[in-house]
Amino acid sequence: MPLISLIVLCAATALLTNRFLSPFNLTNILVQSSIMAVIAMGMTFVIVGGGFDLSVGSTAALSGCIASMVMLEAGIAAGVAAGIVVGAAVGLANGLVIAFLNVNPFITTLGTMVLVRGVVFLITGGAPVSGETGLPGEFIAFGSERFLGIHYLVWVPAVLLAVLSFVMHATPYGRRVYATGGGREAAYLAGVPVRRVIASTYVWCGALAGVAGVMLAARLQSGQPTAGEFYELTAIAAVVLGGASLQGGEGTLYKSVIGVFIMIVLGNALNLLNVDSYWQRVAVGAVIIAAAAAERLRSHRNQ
């Protein structure tokens, strides 16, 4: 279903403007989608587990800035690792509060969203992090160059999608995430350690937001404290467009990635068609609601 929507959207756009299928534009779409796809995959873990995470945009900004700072002092590998670890740590904090203190995920992650953004501004003083001579050249190359004709940035979600799909579908852990989201009490009575499972989904989400933050820093050639704003909303919309249920227990990583493509292609199409940017927001919002409503109607009819 999401795949068909994406194909129809692409076909319609291609008919309306011949610029859509140009190699430059398609590459642009892939690169734009790559960072959001990484965030949406983490969000899929959380949503399938029955939760919700609003803090991913702020976490990505924090990870990007920390990665840049560490990189300037201790090299690329240390920087990248620091960025991802910081993201995972934010996720762990979210997960512990939500799973073990039973605070509502919406409220918890709304809090961390604001808190983490504040921390980013505190440690950067509000200025981009790129040092006096800029970030290391190899790191910047990672944000702009290609391997086998495809951007490094696009390889990241491609590899992650393969690995994480295996985790979700072929490991006991993945099945327990689905079970927990589908019915927490029933999963608990089947022996699933539901609190640990729920907390772990936020760790995945935070770590992947960290990866996205590092990718973003590579692309922007600096750690930007304002980066990643509204990423959480786009990511949640993409996961829902991909057919996941906010009730939990349903959702697939590759479909969430297709949801990301739908969001990005839609924005791209509206740009190419010279739609006024204010109207673009209206259109994107309407599409999200329409897609979710269509999905509800479809599942209702199936019952």
Added chain:
Amino acid sequence: MTRPAISAEGVGKRFGATVALDGVDFDVALGEIHAVVGENGAGKSTLIRILGGVHRPDRGVIRLDGKECHFASPRDAIAAGIVTIPQDLRLVPALSIAENIALGDLPVRRLGPLTMVDRARMRSEAHAVLAQLDFDPDPDRPVAVLSFAERQLVAIAKALRRRSRVFILDEPTAALEKREIERLFSVLARMKRQCTAVIYISHRLDEVVAIADRCTVLRDGRVAAVAARGTFAVNDLVGAMIGRLAQGAVAFSLPAGEPLLEAQPEGVATVCVREREVVGLAGLLGSGADRMIRSLFGAGSDPTMVATRGDKRRLASPADAIAVGIGMVPGERALGLIMNQSVRDNILLPNLDVLTRIGWLDRDAGDRLVAEVMELVDIRPRRPDLKASALSGGNQQKAILAKWLARRVAVLLLDEPTQGIDVAAKAQIHALIRDVVARGGGALIHSSDLGELARLCDRVLAVRQGRIAATLERPASLDEPTLSSAIGG
């Protein structure tokens, strides 16, 4: 009897390829209690949903007072005086008793341009209808603090206030204790005297025999039999429901072996389940018997100490209990299965560790295991990819058992394992439990159906106020009346 209050003539209804009702005639007169029985999937729910305006029939007519009528929605049916009291009652727990009774038709008073709820009248009206039911709670208390039986009376009061003439009660006694059932029956008798028509859906056939003026048996969407009061007994109904004669099977005791599970809850006796033994827990609603089952599974509010085959263990979570070979069938099916997931995933969930090969799941072994246990417990249809929510109640219950049979647990804890499921599925579940026991396992069963405990168990522990008050041994003291007095019913 008088002219029917409501009647269905030749009603048919299909859902996709499934024929739910196939030319059913049914009627109920004012002042009559008409029971509808049948196995799951026989068409009972569809019939009452058509009468209640939820579904529209594909063919046939519905007549109200002899006049053909078409309900477009449940609202229309309620306006015409037909009220369904569903199993879950559909009350708003946070609102008061008076508010729940008035909801949908609030008494109002006008204050200039403002319309306000007339709280005083709402309260006095609630009081008046509740008095008719011999129930006298403070109408300002929230419904959330009431017991299930009390909530049911509130739901009935709500319908009485609307002056409804046709009451449809769907499995009203499924969650009631004996005394509460008696109170409900006296309420129904009074409603009957007040010329209300009652349609009574139940799986408990002894109740149907006791209370119904007439009984319609549905089988495969058709009327298999209609009988008037005094002309049928439980066995006739069972025969008509499943199309053959049922045998009242009584289990044979096997020589019990070593203790499998021992625990010392508060009270005079130890809970001890031995090899080849079925132990019952009997208790009124609120006696704590259901909590005892949960706690023995490590799912209580505090960790439990139990001895399994003599080793002392601390169970802090169900995972701990499963690890030592205990499985539990919870009282609510929604807690036994993850409804939006497939039967396969549900059966595999407690067995994932067994099926893991260096970090990943062995799918083929899983599929073989699922196929094997689905065959063993006879889940129909045999489709492991079907969502659990698509199964009938009896098959859901079998799927929950299948999870634990796949693991070959030593001890099965069961809370109300046959509540709300049909006779045939009930017999199959009893047979499965006896099977587990015959192969050297043990079972501990809590049931509010004392007849079931008397037939199935080797020993029954009577629970009062969270304590074990007495132990009743087969065959000397294992019969329904003795059990009933032991639990204080």
